[in-house]
Amino acid sequence: MTSVSVKDLSLNFGNISVLKDLNLEIADGEFLVLLGPSGCGKSTLLNCIAGLLDISDGQIFIKGKNVTWEEPKDRGIGMVFQSYALYPQMTVKGNLTFGLKNAGVANDEIERRVVRTADILQIQPLLERKPSQLSGGQRQRVAIGRALVRDVDVFLFDEPLSNLDAKLRSELRVEIKRLHQKLANTMIYVTHDQIEALTLADRIAVMKGGLIQQLDTPHAIYNHPVNRFVAGFIGSPGMNFLDGELEVGVSAVVKIGEMPVPVDRYTFNGSGRRTGPTVLGIRPEHIAFGDSAGAMPFSHEVDVEIVEPMGSDTLVWTRLDGQNLSFRVDAERPLQTGDRVRIGFDPARASLFDSATGNRI
Amino acid sequence: MTSVSVKDLSLNFGNISVLKDLNLEIADGEFLVLLGPSGCGKSTLLNCIAGLLDISDGQIFIKGKNVTWEEPKDRGIGMVFQSYALYPQMTVKGNLTFGLKNAGVANDEIERRVVRTADILQIQPLLERKPSQLSGGQRQRVAIGRALVRDVDVFLFDEPLSNLDAKLRSELRVEIKRLHQKLANTMIYVTHDQIEALTLADRIAVMKGGLIQQLDTPHAIYNHPVNRFVAGFIGSPGMNFLDGELEVGVSAVVKIGEMPVPVDRYTFNGSGRRTGPTVLGIRPEHIAFGDSAGAMPFSHEVDVEIVEPMGSDTLVWTRLDGQNLSFRVDAERPLQTGDRVRIGFDPARASLFDSATGNRI
Amino acid sequence: MTTRQNGRPSQLFRNLNAKIASIPMILTALVIFLGGTAWTVFYSFTNSKLLPRLNFIGLDQYERLWAAPRWMVAIENLAIYGVLSLIFSLVVGFLLAALLDQKIRFEDTFRTIFLYPFALSFIVTGLIWQWLLNPDFGIQGVVRGLGWESFEFDPLYNAEIVIYGILIAALWQGTGLIMCLMLAGLRGIDEDIWKAARVDGIPMWKTYVFIIIPMMRPVFITTLVIIASGIVRVYDLVVAQTSGGPGIASEVPAKYVYDYMFHAQNLGQGFAASTMMLLSVIIVIVPWAYLEFGRRRHV
Amino acid sequence: VDLEVTHWWTSGGEAAAVGEFAKAFDATGNKWVDGAIAGSGGTARPIMISRITGGDPMGATQFNHGRQAEELVEAGLMRDLTDLATKEKWAEIVHPKSLLDSCTLDGKIYCVPVNIHSWQWLWLSNAAFEKAGVAVPKNWDEFVAAGPALEKAGIVPLALGGQPWQSAGAFDVLMVAIAGKDVFMKVFGDKDAEVAAGPEIAKVFKAADDARKMAKGSNVQDWNQATNLVITGKAGGQIMGDWAQGEFQVAGQVAGKDYTCLPGLGVNEIISTGGDAFYFPLLEDEEKSKAQEALASSMLDPTTQVAFNLKKGSLPVRGDVDLGAANDCMKKGLDILAKGNVIPGTDQLMSQDTQKQKEDLFSEFFANPSITPEDAQKRFAEIIASAD
Amino acid sequence: MSDPAALNVAASGFEAVAKDVSDPRGAKPRRVLSRRNIFLYGTLILIAVYYLLPLYVMFVTSLKGMPEIRLGNIFSPPVEITFEPWVKAWATACTGLNCDGLSRGFWNSVRITIPSVVLSIAVASVNGYALANWRFKGADIFFTILIVGAFIPYQVMIYPIVIILREIGLYGSLWGLVIVHSIFGMPILTLLFRNYFTSVPEELFKAARVDGAGFWAIYFKIMLPMALPIFVVAIILQVTGIWNDFLFGVIYTKPESYPMTVQLNNIVNSVQGVKEYNVNMAATILTGLVPLIVYFASGRLFVRGIAAGAVKG
């Protein structure tokens, strides 16, 4: 069943159009992540769903009910904000119960829900503290609690972790994931951190300039990005892009400078293969090196320029036909700047994009 | 030759002691990263070296010269700030030249240096813009340029990337690395992002509470952390810690609950092996799974609890003796919540810490 | 479901509570400020004396106004006073704030000393400075008493410089507030900017002039509104200090308005004068308001 | 019945004088509620007018009689006292008659005059002239002639306060003294601009120019501070109304011995009969209206008049009361009054608007030596031409 | 950098110098009487004298007898201290027939100031809140009018307001005056509150809406408790302004509720009689006491509040 459905949604601020005829269906219990660069309209979309912004056109349904003009409180949503947005003068308990009291929920019911929420999030010891007495992670948990206690069907998260440091972020990420598994609510989660998106999402909607570029599972988005933007946005370290020329003769090759990369094993999009300027995208971890490189359909010798040890593994920067290229190696492999190594990859794992439109071909 | 040397440095704010008898030697051309949690005194140390804070005790030498009482401008340093701290009403060029003009550098020399700096950082097209017309990354480059143009021996960076988004951060990280290779200046770089620290540093000083915990190469810090704090601080996803009991009989084992982990292959610190409560630390990527797990000195069957796909690989959460444990698998391995798998690791790659002191044993 | 019907509720009732709560403001803006102003302008074309009357005489009041030497003096004084008080308030206020921002000891004490005159009314301020500037027993008298017989400092009795005498008192009363505003602004400036300037080896004064002050634009704007609105309205201070004297040397427009409305019982003339004041205010304010608020809407 | 009375008499002597009114009124079984506002008519008048037009009028209020309240009367906001006046035969007892005339509009009487103040006095410090080594002057010309001697002795010849009304008043006094009563009436009464531009007035301006030179260095604001200069011998003389003698009295000085008073500047013994009057706003409350009448008649009561004016230092509005307790200068005034050498006060002749323009002109003229008498006269004539 | 640090630092630095001049160690030696400090504190003290002088003169004069004032130097301390002027100013100075000094107006002032401050701040804070968070159509226009209104000389508005108050039947009542004060306080206060509430994170407001709080609930439960600093600023500004007001207090009320400033004016501005400077000064200080106390008590909060509200936006 659909939980949230957005139809032809448009939103303008003055004469700037921020969202353009956007459509989105979110299934019951799904974890949908809205991902995109800053300013692409993620928060705006979330605010529209929450009813915090008046839309310019279109309709919004939650649980099948048209809520386009409902007040936020009547939409059956809970929302968690980037800056926590805890009411600073209230205790944690006050924060949790404020909405319930507004809605006129009976006192014992309020009590019951607070206890339950505090249990789930393990914030019982904090109930009497003020937000200023909490650590960042605790605040975030209370912010989630505030949404949780409202017993709603749909959770909206607006970059709930981006104010936290890396360590805490990865811990809370796991907690949110656990929470979703436990509650099985619908969750819409805004972030511009692609690791969060990949780890949390059932589906990811990658946005840019008010449009959804691709809406698919993390796996599909990671491995089959529909265009160069999505390909470049997802993955850290980012995908390598090599400018080349697609030539289709006996077999299809992309010529990177003078080097032909055979792309027969590549699954082209649609039917027609066209020739011309093409960008070949290949992720750093899909580039093999050393012995195994020679076994690849394409391989070449390159000079190591920069070695970036990242702890668990090491990123190595090099050049292919004068274009930057990075690949990942195990941290234990001792590579040095200036080393000459052979690298190679399987074009089946690459992505090809039209140079002009940026679309996958 | 030593470039920067800090001797018995102490600094108090009122009666709060922020830095305590700190010693540090930085070699010429070295890239030293100061890493540590918020509030540990990284910025304070950097400011002391720059001469922006009056130290309470100790001495500071730059290029062999005692600069303890020198003004910042006379120390031969350039500094880059977290918030860029560009002069907002001046053009980029104005920002670059303001300091030089004040120092009375001749006009053609100024011109020459600006051109060179702009070349190095590729900001020629931006020279006439105001900072407000620049993107975050461009601003950061200008901030670096402002230090660069001063033609100094020592560069100080105070979290220069932490205001940027992840994508840009990883790009600029590479640029800074390239810059260092090109200029071969001494660089002292403050961050609390351990990926930055690991990728950039020649040596890392991990700080906590005004003290340097460990000062060593990234590799040593990653693989041989001197205490539990350093071990936990470095690495993302973080090191797994399993509480256990070290028993030394015929062979040394750490008992995790009822499970004995043989640690004979572990290189103990110093001579004496002592028994008692011990924490075993093992990094997620050092845990093997599936077929290769069985070949490890220690292996065990566990239930998959959470699967976090992170694009290039996947983090799997499970429990060992009721304690959380995560391990990394290739993104292509299809694991599901609820699967039962065998995992194992080589204790030679683990770290053992005294439960009480947290120190490596 | 598929039709693009838009169940959009009437715009009037959206945010109804906010609109209801704003009624006092809307009423004040419309009835008092707009209505009162319109009323004033309207009656400036009549020959109303003691009571407003609808007896139109065209632009006669304005002709008379611009022919009156006192009005010209008042305008000139306002210009001098306005420019100087703007400059000095900003400069002195800023200097004081900059001094206090040097992490000095007793900051609280100094700040309180600079601020306390603001707690006193203009009447009191005028009175006390009239006293201090009295040539016979004020500062001049005291200095002469100390033996410097030729010392001359009698701004309130010298038509050439009387407006500066008023300025001294006005600055005494008002700079404390400006200092507070500036201090707040200075405290809002990123610490790193200072550090960057020090590393660059830029002397303190240059840092202030070329970097800090340009960064404090919003503060200066708020301050400007406050000072400027005070300047246009300056009245009590002049009355208390000089009553416009010597002669008419320290007259100001607001006093002209008041005198003609109530002493001379010629409302029409007073209204004409206030209309001219309003006009000049609008000429200054509206472009500014347009720049400030108009631009913000697009950000 | 409580009746609120507003006025701007707040200083010691004034307040004591008002107290006499209050006493008399309270004796009628009513209660005087005092609403004093200091700072002269300029501060008080807008308040009074606002109260009356705002629909919350007081029971009675002071105005300088004359034309200040004309419009309020025309607007029907003031009470018609004609019936009471006829009953109590005010027309017969008020002297000079012009006082009642200024309360009359369209044949109806709207106010009660309570005192006569005259402007035309030159107050001289005997001590100052002694110090300068010249005889105390007997008239304006002698005074001007003594000017240099006074200056040499470090004495300011003429004390003149900075407030505009003092300059304008001084000029009016000079005008009556030098150009005479007829010219005064032609200019201010008939608003004859030609006369105003004529040679007689030119002479007055010449005298004003002298006065201006002699007044240089007064450096005071309030009139009483100027008077104080005369009292202490720091200034030779002052042109000021009869209220100044209250100051001499407070300082314990004796007329003739310590100071000299020259009515009409010793040239032309004429005094003006300005003064104060009370108006009664129209009230709805019957009882209060009755109380207003009681107040009006008690103000004109002979004993009240004497008691009030002795304290106030002004002359009573009735010719039929005995002022035995009056001092020398006051007696001189009474004499002149009895001879009928009187002119109306400028308040009675000109609108406030014209007066204000005049004040602006003369305060500028007296303070600014760069304005020539000719220029000033031209501007004066213009004001008269447009006067009403 | 704070001074205590500089002090003990100076000591240790001195030792270091004694040991080896060429080998600086520890903090840079800083003499307490460095050029910078002399300049800094010298200037500050000089300016402080300029600011304090009038207060000093007022105070000294109020403690002198009249003869001493006539003779002496205004700056010299009183030879013979007398509290007579204070007693007179407070209790016996006459206003017309009422000889009870300022004491009469004091309670009136309190009665005027409290409701005026409360109402004007209440209205302005709601306005500022509505403008900052609820931005309805046209709000900006009204706000602009309001700001321009801040520049209109008060005198111009006297007549129209008399007429308006008369029409709504509030002329002469305390409430009429309270409304007048609220009107003239509105522009600047609204600006302050608007700026302050704009700087409150918008997410807080959104969170409250999701929690089902309406316009008033958000105002009272969320915004009000957070707005303490700006309320302090508003209270200080309004208490000062309203307490010091003379014109409105006298025009829009009746004698029985005249504020203290009217008595002050009467004492200070009497046209006739000898000026009693000592009483004037005592009266002046007494009248200014309430705002002065408010300032001295909350100066620190004032700066903080201004930093939070006035300077942004």
Ligand SMILES: Nc1ncnc2c1ncn2[C@@H]1O[C@H](COP(=O)(O)OP(=O)(O)OP(=O)(O)O)[C@@H](O)[C@H]1O
């Ligand atoms: N109130 C507003 N008025 C005008 N434009 C606005 C307003 N709010 C947002 N915008 C614009 O709408 C666009 C989308 O903003 P939005 O906040 O949705 O971005 P976002 O994707 O959430 O970015 P971020 O990752 O930085 O939070 C931006 O270009 C922004 O400038």
Ligand SMILES: Nc1ncnc2c1ncn2[C@@H]1O[C@H](COP(=O)(O)OP(=O)(O)OP(=O)(O)O)[C@@H](O)[C@H]1O
């Ligand atoms: N001016 C100061 N007065 C008093 N204490 C200060 C001052 N500046 C810093 N501190 C304290 O010194 C400690 C170290 O601060 P520092 O800024 O060096 O931390 P940091 O490691 O740079 O942290 P972050 O990662 O947040 O920048 C902190 O506990 C801080 O509270």
Ligand SMILES: [Mg+2]
């Ligand atoms: Mg956003």
Ligand SMILES: [Mg+2]
């Ligand atoms: Mg820091």
